[in-house]
Amino acid sequence: MPSISDDREPVGVHEALQSLEKASRTPAKQRAVKVSGIVDAICRTAFDQGLDEHNLRTVVRIVSKKSELDQTSVTNLVKNLYPATRVPADVVVTVVGALGQGKGKPSLGTQNSLVKWLALAHEILEDSRVLSRLYGVLFGMLDMISIRTPLCHLLSLVTRRKHVKPFRIQQLLELSRGLGNEPALQGLLRVYRDYYPDIIIASTTATRNSFPPRPEPEWQKRLISILEASSATDEDVLEHRSGFRVSRKGRKRSKLSVIPDVHTFRANETSVTLEEIDSVEDFVGKLERIEPPGQMISFLTDPLLQKYVALKPSPITSRRIELWLSASLEEECNAARAGSEDSSYLFELAGGLGNHSQYDKGLLPIVSTFLRAYLPVWDGITAADAVLALLAYLPIQRFQDAYDSFLGPVEKVLPGHGLQSLEKLLHFYTQLLQHWIAQVAVRPAAPANKSFDKALEDLVVHVSNLSTSLLLSLSNSADSSIRSAILSFYELLSASSKPQVIPILLPPPLLAYLLAQSPSSATVSRICGIYANHKTAFDKHPTPITSYYPSKVTIPFNSCLRDFYNVFWGAKAFQSVGNSAAFFCHPALRVSLNDYLTAIEHEYAVGFALDLSHNPLLASLSAAAWWSLEDAEIEKHGYDRNSMNWHRGPVTQHSLEALEKDRGVSVSYLDYRRHVLQWMADRGCAGIRDLLFATHLKLKK
Structure with a gap:
């Protein structure tokens, strides 16, 4: 058949x-x-x-x-x-x-x-x-x-x-x-x-068949992926995505959960409960008549109850939440001191508090009190992600106060658990910086709040010292994730400055040079991108810059810009200017390196050693970029590929001039370098291009 x-x-x-x-x-x-x-x-x-x-x-x-x-x-x-x-x-x-x-x-x-x-x-x-x-x-x-x-x-x-x-x-x-x-x-x-609470039903124990089962994970996962791929899908198509319906964990998970589901136990025939709300119109229309649920603490995990608490606050509601939290958090502190805490309990509780902090953009007062008491006895392992996510919502304050009460205890316990814990610490500081910047950004532009500026500056200085210490103490093979975490912190910082609101805070030169000499092209590109953002911020800042930033800030910054420019574009790597040594290379050492290289190849010199064509990290990328450019030129002009003289590399201004005279393509050295920068940017390494475009007037135009 x-x-x-x-x-x-x-x-x-x-x-x-x-x-x-x-x-x-x-x-x-x-x-x-x-x-x-x-x-x-x-x-x-x-x-x-x-x-x-x-x-x-x-x-x-x-x-x-x-x-x-x-x-x-x-x-x-x-x-x-x-x-x-x-x-x-x-x-x-x-x-x-x-x-x-x-x-x-x-x-x-x-x-x-x-x-x-x-x-x-x-x-x-x-x-x-x-x-x-x-x-x-x-x-x-x-x-x-x-x-x-x-x-x-x-x-x-x-x-x-x-x-x-x-x-x-x-x-x-x-x-x-x-x-x-x-x-x-x-x-x-x-x-x-x-x-209708007056209904009398038999006293039975709930079984897994008493309540609707959760969808099969494979079926639900497949449905979600199909709906997300569909252009006709709205954000509220998926389960509970709209946030205007009470969430249900299911009976089995509710029994194991610290935070209970929403249930209203005092309902009568005329009252309105959260459980019967199923749309935003329903919620708004019945807000004043909604009967509060039995346990207000459910608002930590239920979006609808969260909205209810925010839109209809009352002293009784706040007191009920505070009493539940104070009892639970005190119990957790005592368990930690006795060494008998339950990691799953703390993870769910801290996760719920973190969800509320994300929604409310701040910590409840009782949570700050708990963290101040809990962190000194914390082992650094139990619910680490949830605890750090909660700490990231600390309100902006004098940095030393925050360090003594919260950050110091965290730094004492986390580093002892390996590189992954150090990475978590750096990511935590990035999240804290993001929260503090958000608080500073909404303040009035004038008069400037100097205490906020000082808090941000002290936080950045502390993370800079920590980052420099980590890079100096870890081997290159082990610190790729650490370098990435450090760069994430400074990428956020460099993209957040706002004239007369959020100050321009720079990484220390030593840290910048350590990152720029990393054995990773991605790292080099990212640190260049950070300096490109800072250069753009200075260009947009009211002038004169010296009225806002002292010379001890601007001179090292200009030195770093000059060094990056000389390395990638100016063919003047390690060239000293005045009393400063570029990339910390002593002038006598540069002379020795130059003599050594010119003895090997008379057209080669130390100044070319780190440019786009010769840089050990970028040479293969620039070669691939040249091949694409050369092939495009041959295709554009209709040259005979078999009779053409192909460039063998590395590309220099002299080699391009010789190539044009010897049956090769005609490409200027400037066009070649611009093509390399754009080719790398198209493949995820845009930092070098952004830096050179921000500093080179011809490229900028």
Whole structure:
């Protein structure tokens, strides 16, 4: 029997769906093609790129009615119902219409799978109200044993206060008494009791079947990747992305969680609870009537409760949060002193506090008090990432005060845990700098707050000393991640300066030279990019610069710029100016190096040793750039490749002049170097280009 998957030419999904529709009406013995091949082709397309609205409707229409397809094929189709966009309302209506008893209904196993699919896809419906309008239809099918469990899970997700009616409560209680403690039914009753606490249900322990299960990780991950790749996807398509719906961890995770889910225990028939809010309009319209949940600490992990606390503050709310945190944080301090702290407990608690700090752009007062007491007894390992992320939101203050209370204890314990901990420390300082800069940026431009400037300056000086010490003490083979972390700090700093608001703070010359002499072209490019940013900042600053920055700042900066320019562009590497030695090369040593190199090749000299063509880190890049330029010139002018004289490198001004006279391409030395700079920039090494463009007037123009 031929199979559609056996054909040599690929079959489109539309053709496969047409074949599937035809096969669903044809008995198996009368078919001309093998259905399994058609189903595999459709499932592959659905898994790879999702099904658009038309194809999704077609598949749902086929599986939602009794057909000649075998159960295995139908089950595979439902399992691979990955929508590429939001699910249209008519698709949901078709699925709900397929449920129940009837001659044309699909099998009970298919109905079970379709209800599970609705529970998975209910967050990405085009019209979130469609399931609410169909609530009565779904509720009326609870007497069907075959779909009762997934149907209870779906209703638990959809139920809002308006759905909880006395007659439905009565029906649920009668079903519960008749069926015993059926887990899914008890879970739906608990949802009803959240809205009407007077409902009496049997005292049962919650099992994993009591509440809606979390989507299969593979299915959910694949759906998210498909939706993110779809141009029609909005940011709020994915689960809880909008932040206007209460988050649920699931029963199993809630039991293990330190921070509880949002639950309102004092609800009555006239009150409004956060659990029934499902849109921004609903939230705004009912904000003044919302009943606070039982445990306000849930706001650390729930976006909706976070908004409620921020928009409707009250002394009682603040006091409830403070009491819970003070008890929990004090317990954590005592456990750390006794050496019995639970890392998972602290990780979740600190992570929740970090989420709130990110939302509120600051620390709660009780958290600062906790950190001041906890850090001296911290081991530097327990929940390190969460603790450092929390510390990054310290308010800007006198640096010595921050160091004595917070930063000093961290620096004492972290370095003892290897290079990775040192990298974490540097990344932490980058995050702290970002937070402090954000606080400085919103202050009034005048009068200038000198204490803020001093705090930033002291922080940068401290990190500079720390970075220099690390580079001098670590080997080149071991410090690539450390160098990258240091550069990230200064890249943020160099891009943040703002005239008369955020001062220009420079890395010390020794640190800059150490980074510029790194055995990594990426590192050299990044330090050049940092100095290019500072040069641009000075150019945009009000003049005269000497009125704002002393000579002890500008003279070393100009010396570094001159050295970088001489190395990469001016062919004057290591040339001394006045009493200063470029790149700390003693003049006598430069003379010796120059004599040595010219003895090897009379046209070579120490000044050329680090330019674009000869630099050990950049020579291969500049050679590749030259080859691309040379090839482009030959193609542009239509030269005969076989008769052309190709440059063998390295490229110099003299070699280009000789090449032009000897049947080679005609390219000026300036054009060659500009092409090299742009070629490297296009491949991620833009720092050198930016620096030279910022300092060279002709290149800038």
